[in-house]
Amino acid sequence: MPRGGYAWWYVDGVSDDGRHGLTVIAFLGSVFSPYYAWSGRRDPLDHSAINVVLYGAPARWAMTERRRRSVARDATSLAIGPSSLAWDGSGLTIRVNEVTAPLPSRIAGTIRVRPEGITPECFALDAEGRHRWWPMAPTARIEVALDRPALRWQGHAYCDTNDGDVALEDSFRSWTWSRSTLRRGTAILYDVLRRDGSRQDLSLRFDPDGTPRPIDPPVPAPLPRTRWRLPRATRSDDGAAAVIRRFEDAPFYSRSLLSARICGEAVQPVHEALCLDRFSHPLVRLMLPFRMPRAFG
Template sequence: MTDRGTSALRTSPDQFTVGPSSMTWTGNDLIIDINEISSLPLVSRVRGRITVTPSAITSVELPLTPDGAHIWRPFAPVSRIKVDLEAKGWQFDGHGYFDSNFGTRPLETDFSYWTWGRYPTKAGATCFYDADRRDGTTLDAAIAFDTNGHASVTGAPPRTGFKRTLWALRRETRADHGTTPRQVKPMLDAPFYSRSVVETSINGEKTQGVHEALDLERYASPLLKPMLAVRVPRRAKWRF
């Protein structure tokens, strides 16, 4: 992920290009071509292609606040993904998803903490969005998606805490009574954010999916926010 100026941006109905990287929709596949240089401490070339093939495209939008200032858009929560990067061990095929968040206010203005998880199931995938809002209310969303892109609100097992991250970030997700979720694989560990593969049990079905936890109290800290400039490289004055 690299920050660039507006001179590096090109868009069309089927393609979004930022600098040397792009996302192209073919009608069946989302082709993500990456050509970047990673940040400190492991500065290296990140180059290759990711292909996401949705089983269907949904029409779902979930407001995260009552006024709709923040929206979660699960475009393709049930997909196949093929990763082919130019590095040893970075080639694989598996289940995947494609989603996005939109907002008109900074996240830390409206939220103090949230967790999100997407877990594949026999029927498709189930997503959980749990958030603590600044106004004292909570978001408790559980949505099941089938392979045709149909969405339905579903019953959710209770929020269940599990082991904190190396930065002592609190984590929780949904899990059946008597089950404790566990991290299977770390993906990103930051002082205010965690992304990992987590195993849990949902309505009697054991599953492994992508989980994230975000502490907006930490993120808003003037001591931590400048770290983003270190972790996200910035490339000014790009020209095609």
């Protein structure tokens, strides 16, 4: 991994009844780490973390940044501190054991993700190809079995990976992203505003086996600003969408469950909006250690 680079592996899932949600992100060269930025981005592995977020009851957040001595990896597994991800050829097993912040509690247990298919194609998000996105398992099933808190559920899931050679904020101003579970496969909308003012707007439908198929971009659909007054929008067939549930609300980032119409179907997209201009503000970076502590041992 080059100096200043990053990689992350992302899983999100929503229970079949819509009551629970979960996100797990394993970071090498954590893109949202103030410590990585303050270090001059010299050593990506020295700024690694596993972010675990539970939505619903109970709602919990954990993201402890760890040094390179706490990272172990090979072709099929990655361990960062006490948590790990392992691929066995047919599914991903995630074992988490993390302490939440700012109020300490524990998230511990096992998450299993079973893709229906693997996508063969990787997409460049910038003109120079310095940022790459691989939606490797757009359609998947998830089983959550946590001991702390005691929580069991199953649902639909999505898994991707991103990697890059420079900081996100150097190349992008903002983006919105959503994934919608269809009756057959998954639709993903990814609208990126680059730092130079150009755009990368991806509208894709994935068959259950992972085969990607471009679709005509749905109509832009406005969404209300968040509690932090973060602007956000999405797309839908009829130009209308609504927020069903707020999952995450930060000064520079939001994650929500929406209602919309995509590919002719009534769907509930998982949606995110990211403003990297806000993220780059010095005051925002000073706030982040309260949610993202760093383990110095």
